[in-house]
Amino acid sequence: xxxxxxxxxxxxxxxxxxxxxxxxxxxxxxxxxxxxxxxxxxxxxxxxxxxxxxxxxxxxxxxxxxxxxxxxxxxxxxxxxxxxxxxxxxxxxxxxxxxxxxxxxxxxxxxxxx
Amino acid sequence: xxxxxxxxxxxxxxxxxxxxxxxxxxxxxxxxxxxxxxxxxxxxxxxxxxxxxxxxxxxxxxxxxxxxxxxxxxxxxxxxxxxxxxxxxxxxxxxxxxxxxxxxxxxxxxxxxxxx
Numbered sequence: 001x002x003x004x005x006x007x008x009x010x011x012x013x014x015x016x017x018x019x020x021x022x023x024x025x026x027x028x029x030x031x032x033x034x035x036x037x038x039x040x041x042x043x044x045x046x047x048x049x050x051x052x053x054x055x056x057x058x059x060x061x062x063x064x065x066x067x068x069x070x071x072x073x074x075x076x077x078x079x080x081x082x083x084x085x086x087x088x089x090x091x092x093x094x095x096x097x098x099x100x101x102x103x104x105x106x107x108x109x110x111x112x113x114x
Numbered sequence: 115x116x117x118x119x120x121x122x123x124x125x126x127x128x129x130x131x132x133x134x135x136x137x138x139x140x141x142x143x144x145x146x147x148x149x150x151x152x153x154x155x156x157x158x159x160x161x162x163x164x165x166x167x168x169x170x171x172x173x174x175x176x177x178x179x180x181x182x183x184x185x186x187x188x189x190x191x192x193x194x195x196x197x198x199x200x201x202x203x204x205x206x207x208x209x210x211x212x213x214x215x216x217x218x219x220x221x222x223x224x225x226x227x228x229x230x
């Protein structure tokens with residue numbers, strides 16, 4: 001089983017619908033992140049969380065919200081999806097207390113908004 | 115603010131050729147970390163290497179090698195004797211130690227195609 005699991009893996013939704021992408025991890029990491037990947041733009045940070053009580057906006061948080069339900073779970077919501085939110089979304093985790101360990105990524109969720 | 119530039123959008127080589135992927139970064143921190151990730155066609159992101167700003171030694175791992183030069187703010191990645199399985203998008207990323215999030219800032223990626 002993957003250490004960082006994202007559900008669903010693929011989703012097609014209509015404009016204006018609310019959608020939630022879920023992420024769970026078994027690595028025991030405190031830090032969790034949501035990134036968005038668009039062709040030619042690399043990955044851009046949407047939100048990040050240091051622990052259950054800590055949520056922070058990233059570079060492109062408008063139109064998104066998150067919830068850190070537990071240390072192992074971090075969900076991303078699109079309250080009213082729009083077509084330019086069509087992208088590949090990644091959840092990631094990293095350890096705290098160590099000097100910049102690498103981030104571990106989920107397998108991605110491909111979201112299409114029509 | 116930190117920035118990572120991968121000027122090569124796409125590279126095509128024939129199998130067994132060597133290929134170098136360029137990465138140039140910008141940061142005001144004296145302590146920072148550089149990473150390379152591989153994204154094969156299946157879409158997942160695979161961690162390849164981490165390098166801190168105080169360690170300028172080159173690293174070699176099998177057919178992969180990395181050249182870190184602080185003087186030119188570059189962290190280039192070379193694949194020797196490329197193989198078709200090396201075909202992927204490769205991302206360079208930077209993390210500053212002073213950043214409270216320690217989030218990664220990614221370059222836009224280089225699509226490498228290795229032709230048989």
